[in-house]
Amino acid sequence: MDVQVGKQSLQFERAPYILSSANIVGKKEGEGPLGKCFDVVGEDDKFGQNTWEEAESTLQKEAFTMAVGKAKLKPEDIRYLFSGDLLGQNIATSFGLMDTQVPLFGLYGACSTCGEALSLGAMCVAGGYADYVAAVTSSHFASAEKQFRFPLEYANQRPLSATWTVTGSGAFVLGTRRSKARITGITTGKIVDYGIKDSMNMGAAMAPAAADVIAANLSDFGRTPQDYDKIITGDLGTIGQEILIDLLKHKGYDISGVHLDCGIEIYDADAQGTGAGGSGCGCSAVTLSAKFLKQVEEGKDHRILFVPTGALLSTVSFNEGKNVPGIAHAVVIEHAS
């Protein structure tokens, strides 16, 4: 069996196990449909810190600590960290994980970073480079609004196409020790640019990249959408979902029966006023950890495709009139018995 599958996928001979995961979210996420599933729901979105950025760092630290504890390991057992966030120069990650004193690979894939971290972490364990690694990502509504749009104090109005950045962090410990779920393959995404220029419509910006990587996954592995119990994108929201399903129909794949989106799952959009859905590096991470991974571990799902989606922009590129290209990374997660 060859590990390189097709043009952009890998199938692991010694597929790494997901030993544990942990998640922590803010108040609003705790009030949503998944409220009861989360490990920790904060009462105050500052999480006892002075700034939104420090609050986001605290989320990463807590998620990492919980995940390592659940795996019955100590921080020093983790050989590498694969981590990132949305803020400029990855500061939530740097300041959040500094005290762990674990060798760190800092990543940036916008909201696709959870997929990127799980992919590289899986490659690392499957390659024999580590017995245990951790993949940690986060986002915070307030730090993201300040970074990408307007500080909350401006009280600006938001179009319905806008998504709501999830306050939360998810951490995953991967390793060689047996567990109930494993990463059997990955498909690594390319940057796809469909000419979207609206930073308030991220779903439309990311859907083409999601379609591209899902089609590549199905083609590389010779699978149909029905070979997955679920195909779960990160944060396309309702508008992005429609575009994704349409784009894949044009490529000859009908995923409408198996598609779910973490951004749609995490909020009750009508009741919570979250526009097109949730978004952010934390959105897919906490939803995988709190809901979808459990269903695989319990054997309710045998094989899922997890596809975090990212929109590649900064205020600088946006203000200079550049498009918002997308990227997405697909991770195949299977039940292990």
Next chain:
Amino acid sequence: MDVQVGKQSLQFERAPYILSSANIVGKKEGEGPLGKCFDVVGEDDKFGQNTWEEAESTLQKEAFTMAVGKAKLKPEDIRYLFSGDLLGQNIATSFGLMDTQVPLFGLYGACSTCGEALSLGAMCVAGGYADYVAAVTSSHFASAEKQFRFPLEYANQRPLSATWTVTGSGAFVLGTRRSKARITGITTGKIVDYGIKDSMNMGAAMAPAAADVIAANLSDFGRTPQDYDKIITGDLGTIGQEILIDLLKHKGYDISGVHLDCGIEIYDADAQGTGAGGSGCGCSAVTLSAKFLKQVEEGKDHRILFVPTGALLSTVSFNEGKNVPGIAHAVVIEHAS
């Protein structure tokens, strides 16, 4: 032979080869001591683009294209890109490498990113995940000043401890095909915080992280500094160099006879007014490509330790009064015959 060496190092059983490298720099770098060594020196630091950010993206695209060409490959032969830059949300990378249509792992390690990219690229090839990958990093004086300090139009004065961000990009193609140099091992860095708060003294912020990873490398591999022909840090500059040598003496290692720093090599500080030396993701990448890698390929050096160094800050963390922690990643490069 075990691939995991000590606490934070890897020794590759099938050490990947560096098939080619390419570099492109700005006018000031072309006027420095390494001027004649670079592949391309730009006449105009905008490189025909409208903005500094687009100019930096152009550097990455050019470096990648040249490196792939020198390896007698086509872009579609490259299975993965490991790339990053200093700008918020990695925009120089996203917009520079989008057209290559190569699956991308976006990285952020501040100025250590070249070491991070070479490390992950080497792990990827040695793990059998790809026949060819590319590692690309860049920085640009004008886009970095705008991002981290002041727009050039302010004409602010700079303290002598400040470093000068290199305008340049270096690209490396790694693969399984034989060449004259290979990456035989890596040591992945942790974040080290010595409480530095001065964003105009990056050398002091990064030196402790460099000392930490160099000591880990020597300890993990059971080597002395003299087992390397050269130990080459990324961009500590003159102030950081002094601190590094002192810190390592306290740890029992005297590297003064073999230490060099890309930031010191690239400019004539007195004649060019570059303060403590060069810096940026591009600094270590272009200096390795233009000078030090050639010396390994020619067999003048048999084994070097390449240690790009990064300062982890953003304007947000800096303005919120946070420290400037550092990180550094070490790559062992050996002559292959």
